[in-house]
Amino acid sequence: MSLNRSLRPSRRSFLAGTGAVAAGLTVSPKWGWGAEAKALNFYNWDTYIGETTLDDFKGATGIEVTMDLFADNAELFAKLRGGNPGYDVIVPSNDYVERMVAAKLLTKLDHAKIPNLKNVAPVHMNPAFDPGRVHSVPYMWGTIGIGYRKSRVDGVPDSWKWLYDSNKYAGKVALLAEPTTVIQIAAKYLGNSMNVTDPAKLEAAANLIIKQKPNIRVFAEDNGQDLLLSGEVDLTQEWNGDILQVMAEDPDISYVVPKEGGLLWEDTLAIPVGAPHPNNAHAFINYILDAKVGADIANFIQYATPNAAARALMGKDYSENPAIFPPTSVVESSEVAIYQGPEYSQLIDRLWTRINAA
Amino acid sequence: MDPWWRHPLVFWVLGLPPTAWLLGFFLIPLGIVWLFSFAELRGVIGMEVTGTLANYARALDPLYLEIFGKSFLFAGMTTVVSLVAGFPVAMAIVFASPRWRPVLLLLVILPFWTNLLIRTYALIAVLRIRGFVNFSLEWLWERGDWGLALIGLPGVLGDRFEPLELLYNNTAVVIGLVYVHLPFMVLPLYAALERLDRSLIEAALDLGASQWTAFRTVIVPLAFPGIVSGAILVFIPALGSFLTPDLLGGTDSQMIANVIERQFKGANDWPFGAALSFLLMYLTFGALALRAVLSRGRSAMDAG
Numbered sequence: 078m079s080l081n082r083s084l085r086p087s088r089r090s091f092l093a094g095t096g097a098v099a100a101g102l103t104v105s106p107k108w109g110w111g112a113e114a115k116a117l118n119f120y121n122w123d124t125y126i127g128e129t130t131l132d133d134f135k136g137a138t139g140i141e142v143t144m145d146l147f148a149d150n151a152e153l154f155a156k157l158r159g160g161n162p163g164y165d166v167i168v169p170s171n172d173y174v175e176r177m178v179a180a181k182l183l184t185k186l187d188h189a190k191i192p193n194l195k196n197v198a199p200v201h202m203n204p205a206f207d208p209g210r211v212h213s214v215p216y217m218w219g220t221i222g223i224g225y226r227k228s229r230v231d232g233v234p235d236s237w238k239w240l241y242d243s244n245k246y247a248g249k250v251a252l253l254a255e256p257t258t259v260i261q262i263a264a265k266y267l268g269n270s271m272n273v274t275d276p277a278k279l280e281a282a283a284n285l286i287i288k289q290k291p292n293i294r295v296f297a298e299d300n301g302q303d304l305l306l307s308g309e310v311d312l313t314q315e316w317n318g319d320i321l322q323v324m325a326e327d328p329d330i331s332y333v334v335p336k337e338g339g340l341l342w343e344d345t346l347a348i349p350v351g352a353p354h355p356n357n358a359h360a361f362i363n364y365i366l367d368a369k370v371g372a373d374i375a376n377f378i379q380y381a382t383p384n385a386a387a388r389a390l391m392g393k394d395y396s397e398n399p400a401i402f403p404p405t406s407v408v409e410s411s412e413v414a415i416y417q418g419p420e421y422s423q424l425i426d427r428l429w430t431r432i433n434a435a
Numbered sequence: 436m437d438p439w440w441r442h443p444l445v446f447w448v449l450g451l452p453p454t455a456w457l458l459g460f461f462l463i464p465l466g467i468v469w470l471f472s473f474a475e476l477r478g479v480i481g482m483e484v485t486g487t488l489a490n491y492a493r494a495l496d497p498l499y500l501e502i503f504g505k506s507f508l509f510a511g512m513t514t515v516v517s518l519v520a521g522f523p524v525a526m527a528i529v530f531a532s533p534r535w536r537p538v539l540l541l542l543v544i545l546p547f548w549t550n551l552l553i554r555t556y557a558l559i560a561v562l563r564i565r566g567f568v569n570f571s572l573e574w575l576w577e578r579g580d581w582g583l584a585l586i587g588l589p590g591v592l593g594d595r596f597e598p599l600e601l602l603y604n605n606t607a608v609v610i611g612l613v614y615v616h617l618p619f620m621v622l623p624l625y626a627a628l629e630r631l632d633r634s635l636i637e638a639a640l641d642l643g644a645s646q647w648t649a650f651r652t653v654i655v656p657l658a659f660p661g662i663v664s665g666a667i668l669v670f671i672p673a674l675g676s677f678l679t680p681d682l683l684g685g686t687d688s689q690m691i692a693n694v695i696e697r698q699f700k701g702a703n704d705w706p707f708g709a710a711l712s713f714l715l716m717y718l719t720f721g722a723l724a725l726r727a728v729l730s731r732g733r734s735a736m737d738a739g
């Protein structure tokens with residue numbers, strides 16, 4: 078409830094007061110001086126942890142993990158911006174790590190307490206969104222590309238053109254309902270960087286989508302893989318892991334990152350400011366970065382692990398699967414979204430509103 | 436002496452908890468959101484209440500007004516369809532035998548036992564291409580095709596069954612909204628019709644009115660208060676829907692609540708979201724006030 082940082086003093090103290098009451102209600106009491114209760118509150122995406130990871134962690138450390146789920150980064154951010162309701166470890170994606178750092182919502186990690194950081198592949202140790210891994214460690218990474226039904230599509234649809242600029246598959250195409258991603262990829266298709274901020278270029282990207290709208294069946298709420306599986310659409314913009322899950326059910330489905338390049342993302346583990354059990358949180362993060370634990374998780378959720386030691390433990394159908402670990406050429410043509418500040422978010426929202434209203 | 440329940444102390448003791456609840460969990464939070472609507476963003480999560488009207492000015496942009504208009508259209512259609520579909524249901528329950536009445540009422544409220552999200556997903560399973568509606572149609576198509584071939588007309592129905600695309604358009608949104616809100620229409624209609632004096636209908640029929648005339652000139656006017664409450668109970672929540680257009684709608688099914696939701700999430704612009712919310716509230720109040728004025732005019736007309 079402590080909703081903001083720069084309201085006037087009287088209101089701020091009122092809100093801070095209610096915030097303290099709310100925190101008192103949700104945060105479990107500490108036992109003894111200095112020691113932390115054997116508890117940890119983990120805020121994660123759905124189906125995004127190993128089957129037994131939390132139980133195994135309890136077996137190893139005695140710390141009981143309570144896991145809550147969020148549906149998207151925006152929900153995670155909205156939940157934490159008013160004050161941490163008691164979470165110790167959260168799983169923000171790359172651009173939201175930047176947004177949360179800008180909003181001073183993440184604590185600095187103590188690398189001395191995370192010796193397993195040595196397992197992380199060097200390429201993931203110094204990303205632009207968190208240089209030096211000060212606030213986050215990598216959890217899983219992947220691409221956004223096109224999931225498609227082989228029998229209904231000519232060849233491999235390896236261009237964004239088939240989703241953004243063609244009536245060939247009219248009415249059988251779904252884009253994501255993620256305003257920033259959808260507009261950024263349109264901008265990339267038009268030859269810009271995905272992170273272009275020029276309003277005229279973004280406007281052009283929005284106009285491309287508006288022109289394409291009659292051919293688009295739906296902006297999918299992270300259920301593109303279900304639409305593909307149930308025959309509702311034949312091509313869909315999706316996260317690679319989601320398509321991989323339905324590829325296992327239906328051999329007629331495949332995944333490709335278009336030649337123009339896709340969007341690279343990375344989900345991270347971070348500790349929000351106000352975490353009631355920071356030591357347990359470090360212990361948990363270190364545990365997840367263990368080679369065997371990381372391999373178990375990756376094996377279950379089928380996303381690409383940045384943990385080189387974990388990947389080395391996995392079979393070839395995982396560690397050399399191009400839908401999980403895209404070829405170097407794809408990684409090089411793809412881009413990572415950068416957080417561009419509040420004005421950019423508002424511009425994107427306005428364009429998205431226009432796209433939907435047109 | 437006054438009975439004990441007239442004692443002022445009883446009034447205060449009983450009235451205090453709900454008042455405190457309303458104040459603490461409704462009016463104060465609403466007041467805070469109202470203040471936000473006059474705030475400016477400072478950095479990523481900071482806000483300062485400066486009394487600016489810029490958020491309202493932005494909300495009055497034709498882009499957003501059009502979406503308001505569309506939301507009113509969706510909610511209005513939902514109300515009309517609910518009324519047309521709900522009236523016969525309410526009549527049937529009223530005229531059912533007393534043994535069946537509780538069962539039928541239970542059936543009306545049965546959907547509430549399931550979460551809204553699950554009901555909406557269930558509707559997706561009904562309407563999608565490989566859904567129950569299309570399965571049934573395909574079954575009928577096969578029988579029809581077979582039958583026509585028997586009488587020497589093969590292929591009249593086409594070479595193969597083409598499933599209907601029922602999901603992800605505005606019709607699907609209205610179907611979803613009607614499905615969710617229908618009980619709110621049926622229950623007040625039932626309450627109004629149940630109180631209706633049946634001898635009035637008999638009198639109308641005895642005096643030579645047709646069934647339709649009796650329905651139109653006797654039943655509907657007497658059920659009018661129920662129609663009005665049902666319409667309000669359906670219209671207002673339908674106006675603020677965001678889940679149904681999100682899950683069932685196509686690329687142009689955006690309602691104003693979807694825009695508001697985004698301001699509090701992805702766009703991270705709470706002041707603008709607050710302004711849009713209050714504009715929606717003012718418009719709803721306006722619609723209710725208009726209705727009050729109209730119905731006063733109507734009763735004045737009836738009296739005169």
